[in-house]
Amino acid sequence: MADTSPRQVTFRLRRYEPGNDRQPRWEDHRVDATPGMTVLDGLWKVKELGAPSLAWRSSCRMGICGSCGMLVNGRPRLACNTQVTELRSDVVAVAPLPNFDIVKDLVPDLRPMFATHRGVLPYLVRDDTAEQEAPTREYRQTPHELEQYLQFSYCIKCGCCMAACPTVATDPRYSGPMPLGQAQRYDNDSRDAGFGARREVLARGSGPWRCHFAGECSQVCPKGVDPAKAIQLMKQDLVLDLLRLRRRRPPAAVAEAPHGTRREDIPAAPPRTVTEG
Amino acid sequence: MRDRTLWTWHIGAGVVILVLLGLHMAIMHLGSTLGISGSEPTAWESVAARAGSLFFTTTYVLLLGAALYHGFYGLRNILLELNPGPGLRRTIDVGLSVVGLALFAFGTWAALAAPGAATTMGG
Numbered sequence: 506m507a508d509t510s511p512r513q514v515t516f517r518l519r520r521y522e523p524g525n526d527r528q529p530r531w532e533d534h535r536v537d538a539t540p541g542m543t544v545l546d547g548l549w550k551v552k553e554l555g556a557p558s559l560a561w562r563s564s565c566r567m568g569i570c571g572s573c574g575m576l577v578n579g580r581p582r583l584a585c586n587t588q589v590t591e592l593r594s595d596v597v598a599v600a601p602l603p604n605f606d607i608v609k610d611l612v613p614d615l616r617p618m619f620a621t622h623r624g625v626l627p628y629l630v631r632d633d634t635a636e637q638e639a640p641t642r643e644y645r646q647t648p649h650e651l652e653q654y655l656q657f658s659y660c661i662k663c664g665c666c667m668a669a670c671p672t673v674a675t676d677p678r679y680s681g682p683m684p685l686g687q688a689q690r691y692d693n694d695s696r697d698a699g700f701g702a703r704r705e706v707l708a709r710g711s712g713p714w715r716c717h718f719a720g721e722c723s724q725v726c727p728k729g730v731d732p733a734k735a736i737q738l739m740k741q742d743l744v745l746d747l748l749r750l751r752r753r754r755p756p757a758a759v760a761e762a763p764h765g766t767r768r769e770d771i772p773a774a775p776p777r778t779v780t781e782g
Numbered sequence: 783m784r785d786r787t788l789w790t791w792h793i794g795a796g797v798v799i800l801v802l803l804g805l806h807m808a809i810m811h812l813g814s815t816l817g818i819s820g821s822e823p824t825a826w827e828s829v830a831a832r833a834g835s836l837f838f839t840t841t842y843v844l845l846l847g848a849a850l851y852h853g854f855y856g857l858r859n860i861l862l863e864l865n866p867g868p869g870l871r872r873t874i875d876v877g878l879s880v881v882g883l884a885l886f887a888f889g890t891w892a893a894l895a896a897p898g899a900a901t902t903m904g905g
Contacts, residue, residue, distance in 0.1 A: 672863070675863045675864075675865065676862070676863050676865060677865060678862075678865075708786035709784075709785055709786075710784075710785040712785060712786070714786070714788075714789045715859070715863075740789070743786050744786070744790045744793065747786055747787065747790050748790070
């Protein structure tokens with residue numbers, strides 16, 4: 506039978522409140538850790554019992570929302586997705602993600618990352634706006650075409666890759682692995698026609714050219730995404746485009762209506778929950 | 783857009799270096815093994831013969847240009863990682879271009895002048 510007795514671990518937390526503190530400081534809290542307890546659970550315990558003003562960002566508790574990216578024992582991780590026992594240490598050192606300004610304690614300021622992300626047009630760019638706004642059918646896409654971008658679409662924008670990237674740490678002009686990976690995700694999507702528009706942003710100095718292929722972004726990604734690969738594929742696409750060797754394809758068309766008789770027992774769609782205006 | 787072009791040239795220069803450096807290594811170290819040349823490649827006659835050959839002069843100049851571009855682009859990347867301001871960045875771009883072009887001009891002159899020098903020195 507597995508040992509479920511609690512074990513005392515030290516949560517070493519980096520505290521800092523810009524405006525009030527002159528510099529960050531470390532604060533130790535003893536916590537009873539049980540098997541299965543996550544770093545996020547530990548933070549809640551610390552907040553309840555010893556540091557009520559401790560600030561961090563979290564939401565879903567299941568590695569989906571990407572809110573709780575933190576530097577745990579020197580490595581960017583999701584606090585909700587990291588069990589204390591897997592760290593194999595009596596000390597759990599938690600700091601905010603590097604390469605970002607600090608809002609407070611463990612809360613990084615992710616706004617620059619999201620501003621850059623917005624700049625690479627991270628959505629399907631197509632001419633048929635009416636079809637996108639009020640879809641009548643699905644866009645046709647084969648399983649093979651889906652595989653070209655699927656793994657990049659698992660990105661939850663937690664910022665762990667940005668925190669691990671040595672180029673982001675030194676070059677503020679560099680867009681970083683998350684925005685670039687997401688740009689490639691849409692460039693690889695057979696439904697998308699936005700390569701030309703994204704190229705205007707990506708072919709500049711802030712694009713993939715500063716990447717030194719350290720690969721840390723892919724190492725730390727909690728969702729198994731490979732942004733380093735996306736960036737290399739992006740370089741390849743942009744260079745082939747410059748040399749006029751990139752294969753151009755029209756974006757996927759809307760699929761035809763299915764043949765056959767429509768089933769009678771399909772329930773009606775529920776009413777809209779959000780009304781326009 | 784400019785960065786994409788510079789990077790493409792960087793990769794192209796790398797390929798040129800790979801081919802020409804491979805050729806250089808083959809001639810200098812594997813000549814007898816591969817049966818390319820029978821004579822000692824570092825002997826005066828061999829060096830003078832290569833210097834007088836249009837093919838070798840062309841490859842020297844090409845290799846020089848590719849190596850200078852590849853190296854100076856890499857150096858530029860390292861310097862830009864130090865996060866210089868726009869003015870200093872421009873200075874780096876212009877400075878590296880001027881030094882690179884000067885070295886290329888000097889190296890090209892040396893490659894073109896080599897046959898005459900070899901004839902003079904060889905008597």
